Amino acid sequence: MGVFLVIMFVALIAFGVPISFALGAVSFTGIAFLDGIPNMVVFTKMFNGLGSFTLLAVPLFILAANLMNEGSISDRLISVSNAVVGRFRGGLAHSNILVSMIFAGISGSSQADTAGIGKVLIPAMIKQGYDKETSVGVTAASSTLGSIIPPSIIMVVYAGVANVSTGGLFMTGILPGILLGLAQMAIVFSKRKQFPHGERLPAAAVLREIGTALPALITPVLLIGGIVSGFFTPTEAAAVACIYALFISFFFYRSIKVKDLPRILIETMKLSSLSLFALATACALGELLSYYRLNEVVKGFFTVIPGGGFVFLVVVVLFFLFVGTFMDAVPAIILFTPIVLPSALALGISPIILGLIIITTLALGLVTPPYGLCLLLSASIGGITIEKAFKGVLPYLLVSLAVLLILILFPDFFLALPKALFPKLY
Secondary structure (H helix, E strand, C coil), X not given: CHHHHHHHHHHHHHCCXXXXXXXXXXXXXXXXXXXXXXXXXXXXXXXXXXXXXXXXXXXXXXXXXXXXXXXXXXXXXXXXXXXXXXXXXXXXXXXXXXHHHHHHXXXXXXXXXXHHHHHHHHHHHHHHCCCHHHHHHHHHHHHHHHHCCCCCHHHHHHHHHHCCCHHHHHHHHHHHHHHHHHHHHHHHHHCCCCCCECCCCCHHHHHHHHHHHHHHHCHHHHHHHHHXXXXXXXXXXXXXXXXXXXXXXXXXXXXXXXXXXXXXXXXXXXXXXXXXXXXXXXXXXXXXXXXXXXXXXXXXXXXXXXXXXXXXXXXXXXXXXXXXXXXXXXXXXXXXXXXXXXXXXXXXXXXXXXXXXXXHHHHHHHHCCCCCHHHHHHHHHHCCCHHHHHHHHHHHHHHHHHHHHHHHHCHHHHHHHHHHHCHHHX
């Protein structure tokens, strides 16, 4: 029966059935053939899977990102990033990466990063003399930082599934996220192409840009600081992000009008429904897999093969790289984390490190065809084919894999600083 369900899932994906419907169809079929299990279990599990206070952070962070894009907050971040690093060779590409790092600390959404920043910077880079492949590649690759640098929607979901500290996961994700951003900047510096220099602004102008963008720049400190200190939960932080984004857009920058709010809310509901429906059907399929005790089978396999934790983590990376090519990160975490987590614990691997590796790997799935949403969106903005877009993103994808390997080899290094600063979180 298991082989039939795998073939059914692959066939549905091959015929272009949306992933959420494919997951639901496989769940319903598999449970229908189990003796003594009513079909109503599928719908009950889907409903219960969404009945989580933690998951309320998903639509709230999407709403915060939409408010920031509509409220010109992303434009302010682009201006201040360009003022700081624009004077270097490849300055606009560096600005693209830096603003993604800052935006990641506010929105928690890679797709929102691509949409908000890409619409501005991709045309600007092309106009300044960058080729389209580089413009699209830098934008798509840097947008993956939105899933890695906290606060992150994917981190919130993983923390709920794996029952780990969200604050601890956030703090541990800061260093890998910054390292990934710096590694992408190093690729820009190492490019053989002579990228253009930006304008060197006087110190007074740079300070003026920083002052203008300061209300947006303090948002990551507000959110992460509030979560780590225990002042509010990740879901409450998402609500705070919405209120704060609306406040500074409405009163400080005056870039959002009351008449804009219905359109922003409708767009948020559309985007949220896509992720949450896929998450619901993934919960149903997870219930089916639990009946087959797949997590016990995987645990037994990895406890007897040689290589220990290193081999296990390499296999996890390869598996989630494959999964990320056709599945969104949120349902992938809901579906497969319960399967690999027992093996990680049995091998003495920190569930927080496992989470960072899974999250980083799935973030790369956003720029790998055929599913890569950030790649598709960037290619659409740049007006090039997916093949050319992937060629542009490939160097940044390879350096991200190198950082991922460092994370596998030296997990204690990434845990040491947050453990020393916030021992209560671990």
